[in-house]
Amino acid sequence: MLANVTRLDLRLRRRSMIWYAAGMALYALVVVVLYPSFRHQTSLDTLSGSTAAALFGITGKLTSPDGWLNANIYGNFFPLIMLLLTVGYGAAALAGQDEDGTLALVTALPIRRRVILFQKAGAMAVQALLLGAAVAVCVLIGRGFQLSVSPANTIAVSAALVLMGLDFGLITMAAGVVTGRRGTALGVGAGLAAASYLVSSLASTISGIRPARYLSLLYWSAGSDQISHGVSALDFAVLLVVGLAALAAAVAAFGQADLS
Amino acid sequence: MAGVIETSGLTKRYGGVTAVSDLNLQVEAGQFFGFLGPNGAGKSTTIRMLMALQRPTQGRATLFGLDAAADSVTVHRRVGYLPGDLELYPRLTGRQHIDWFARSRGSVDDSSTQRLLERFAVVADRPVRELSKGNRQKIGLVLAFMHKPELLVLDEPTSGLDPLMQHEFENLLRETAGEGRTVFLSSHELDEVQRIADRIAIIRDGRLVAEDTVEGLRRAAPQKMEVWFRRPVDPAGLQALAGVTVTSADGPRLALDVTGEIGPVLRLIAGNDPIDMTCRPADLEELFLDFYRHPQKKAVSHAG
Numbered sequence: 001m002l003a004n005v006t007r008l009d010l011r012l013r014r015r016s017m018i019w020y021a022a023g024m025a026l027y028a029l030v031v032v033v034l035y036p037s038f039r040h041q042t043s044l045d046t047l048s049g050s051t052a053a054a055l056f057g058i059t060g061k062l063t064s065p066d067g068w069l070n071a072n073i074y075g076n077f078f079p080l081i082m083l084l085l086t087v088g089y090g091a092a093a094l095a096g097q098d099e100d101g102t103l104a105l106v107t108a109l110p111i112r113r114r115v116i117l118f119q120k121a122g123a124m125a126v127q128a129l130l131l132g133a134a135v136a137v138c139v140l141i142g143r144g145f146q147l148s149v150s151p152a153n154t155i156a157v158s159a160a161l162v163l164m165g166l167d168f169g170l171i172t173m174a175a176g177v178v179t180g181r182r183g184t185a186l187g188v189g190a191g192l193a194a195a196s197y198l199v200s201s202l203a204s205t206i207s208g209i210r211p212a213r214y215l216s217l218l219y220w221s222a223g224s225d226q227i228s229h230g231v232s233a234l235d236f237a238v239l240l241v242v243g244l245a246a247l248a249a250a251v252a253a254f255g256q257a258d259l260s
Numbered sequence: 261m262a263g264v265i266e267t268s269g270l271t272k273r274y275g276g277v278t279a280v281s282d283l284n285l286q287v288e289a290g291q292f293f294g295f296l297g298p299n300g301a302g303k304s305t306t307i308r309m310l311m312a313l314q315r316p317t318q319g320r321a322t323l324f325g326l327d328a329a330a331d332s333v334t335v336h337r338r339v340g341y342l343p344g345d346l347e348l349y350p351r352l353t354g355r356q357h358i359d360w361f362a363r364s365r366g367s368v369d370d371s372s373t374q375r376l377l378e379r380f381a382v383v384a385d386r387p388v389r390e391l392s393k394g395n396r397q398k399i400g401l402v403l404a405f406m407h408k409p410e411l412l413v414l415d416e417p418t419s420g421l422d423p424l425m426q427h428e429f430e431n432l433l434r435e436t437a438g439e440g441r442t443v444f445l446s447s448h449e450l451d452e453v454q455r456i457a458d459r460i461a462i463i464r465d466g467r468l469v470a471e472d473t474v475e476g477l478r479r480a481a482p483q484k485m486e487v488w489f490r491r492p493v494d495p496a497g498l499q500a501l502a503g504v505t506v507t508s509a510d511g512p513r514l515a516l517d518v519t520g521e522i523g524p525v526l527r528l529i530a531g532n533d534p535i536d537m538t539c540r541p542a543d544l545e546e547l548f549l550d551f552y553r554h555p556q557k558k559a560v561s562h563a564g
Contacts, residue, residue, distance in 0.1 A: 004364050101347030109364050110337040258314040
């Protein structure tokens with residue numbers, strides 16, 4: 001049974017959560033259903049390798065199942081939607097609700113602040129998992145449309161992108177607690193995510209950026225062709241450690257924060 | 261007797277701005293304590309520190325002998341709180357708010373909640389965004405009272421309520437105080453609290469400027485004298501007397517505030533050929549406004 005604060009926030013975001021998941025699932029379904037129409041158009045493969053293609057997260061052969069999924073889902077659109085969801089909630093969950101004035105009522109209840117924060121992180125995880133599951137299921141349906149990718153890799157990359165989204169969401173949440181401002185938190189989260197995306201996608205074609213790819217959470221989730229090779233234990237470890245560090249920072253800051 | 265609320269040297273600064281300065285308060289069990297002051301005086305900041313929403317820069321606040329911040333979970337279980345600028349979740353109905361808060365608190369008697377809903381004619385089945393300020397405030401009151409807390413901390417609770425509901429709320433406060441529960445209520449309107457408060461504290465610019473019973477404050481209020489003479493008089497003689505302030509000198513008419521002995525004043529008036537005089541105690545409203553206007557006026561009392 002979900003905790004009370006988690007349930008409240010999920011209820012408040014029920015519509016957006018459903019639309020995010022349904023919209024992303026529909027998009028993923030269209031992508032997999034269209035694959036048979038494109039798989040023999042090898043001229044598309046010439047797009048790969050250019051900086052412009054890299055900017056859109058396109059790596060490898062576009063007409064291969066892995067390349068098709070990277071170019072249309074895992075390299076760009078899915079991380080973007082995931083980040084919109086988690087960074088948006090990360091900014092709203094504490095700083096936003098404090099600005100709205102509703103957080104005071106919750107913190108005046110007999111609930112420890114850190115428990116409130118854990119439950120809000122839980123609400124974020126539920127939203128991200130729903131989105132990740134919707135995409136994974138739709139991609140697996142693609143096996144019926146000649147899109148034969150490893151189910152294990154599909155699930156692992158979806159899970160890694162869920163973790164990546166949670167990392168940025170928790171960083172945004174921590175920034176919101178420290179600054180007390182939803183707008184600033186959104187700026188921090190979105191700015192870091194954009195930088196992470198650029199570094200990860202351009203590292204494949206611009207050698208000067210290549211060493212910086214280790215700083216990108218996109219690189220550790222889907223940016224190093226995990227859909228083909230799987231997500232390593234190191235990938236998961238990096239994503240987990242960053243998430244736990246952001247959670248710890250948010251807990252420490254929220255414990256001392258002045259609320260309105 | 262140990263205070264239900266005690267603050268010692270409670271201070272809150274925001275950068276270079278001091279919102280609350282060296283505040284020492286004691287509210288005893290069963291007391292109805294009115295916390296008065298103009299807008300921006302530091303009332304809400306004090307209440308936020310009592311509710312551990314904000315941390316004091318200096319000093320300490322305890323509730324039931326427990327630290328407001330360190331023991332906030334235990335404290336909050338025993339407190340009902342209504343924030344000054346109440347904000348609810350716009351998409352949820354009043355009933356959904358009440359159900360959620362009841363689940364979070366754990367032990368709330370449904371029948372007493374229902375009685376509160378009926379008593380305040382709460383519109384419980386429409387989303388909060390469709391409700392007027394007064395109807396939202398009524399939901400806030402139900403949330404504060406529904407678990408029958410030992411202490412109620414209410415920040416400007418009648419804001420937005422119509423006179424009928426204000427009257428009903430006043431009755432509820434009387435019943436609450438009658439049950440031996442403690443009420444700490446902030447307001448910028450004296451009238452709201454003077455009829456039922458046991459004690460009143462007045463805060464201005466973050467500092468306590470007065471604390472006493474309503475009767476004590478009334479007793480400390482100056483006598484308002486108005487004297488008409490046969491011809492214009494020089495007010496300097498009266499002004500020189502201890503405890504006398506000449507508030508108006510208009511030819512043969514003088515208005516005085518007298519807080520000291522009345523004998524020397526009467527003797528001096530008698531020597532100037534008076535033709536008429538009125539004398540009445542200042543009402544509390546005048547005293548209250550006087551505290552608002554003159555921060556230097558210190559009448560802090562702990563008699564009780």
